[in-house]
Amino acid sequence: MAMTRTTAAAIVLFAVSTATILGAWAFEILGGYAPCPLCLTERWPYYAVVALGFVLVVAAMASAHERWIRAGLAICGAIMLASAALGGYHAGVEWGWWPGPQTCAGGGGFSGGGVLPDLDNARVVACDEAAWRLFGLSFAGYNAVISLCLAIVAFCGAIRPRRTV
Template identity: 55%
Template sequence: MLNSRTPQRAALLIFLVAFATIAGAWIFEYYGYAPCELCLKQRWAYYTGVPLALIVSLIAPRQPGLAKAGLAVLTVLWLGSMVFGIYHSGVEWKWWPGPATCTAQAGFTGGLPDLSKPAVLCDTPAIRIFGLSLAGWNAVISLGLALVALAGLRRAQGSSSVSQ
């Protein structure tokens, strides 16, 4: 599957990996690892990318031009998700400041916090796996998904120029 990455297979691989990733995030949340504000925003790429990748995989054989456009969008989407994951990881490692509303330095300038919800700080990782927080893993997975989309896009461009 990796060597013969047609646009359809690339999109299907993106769908499967992205779906498994967001499902994993939901499982972590179910077992008590509450997401912070930045974690929830990182999920937006998955909520967009999963259905888009499925649609691209379904239309690729019949509409190669549209599939190319979809793979281009997926490439940009996952690169953006990677950058956001790096940003959040940097906040967790205290390399740069995060949003004032969800870091340990958060004050009460905006009023009292909502005490009905657990306080989850963006600069404190809930868990590290092999040294990376979930935000770090999001960056790694997003880079991989962007590379798969780019490879599928390059394959689509190569095959369209040959057939003309």
């Protein structure tokens, strides 16, 4: 059975988005890099694309109607474009090009009388400080690049005519 570009795009989208979110968790858990509020927000598009990407891969492998798979890829592409914009916004905050949201600056939590964690005294990671950089790009910068690449893959899978790979 030959694989179509649509199927290949769904597989790449699912695999890379899953690897990206697993990489973020690995940096957090194993590397000790605490995420800021914007970092946590940037993960939501990946959660959506991992879930939808899984459904698309299963549908493609089950030979579902390709029109539905292409529609799902287009939705994933739009989600990843929004993710790229969010990553670019966060990178701009880190570079000091514009201010970040108020949630990135201070504590302001509810202690819950000992039942919940004491968020008033918890360390809040500032969104305007890059915790790590490689080749000049921070986590947010790499998120923008990966998201843009995934959007391109998704849109190419959504609009390409059916051909074997």
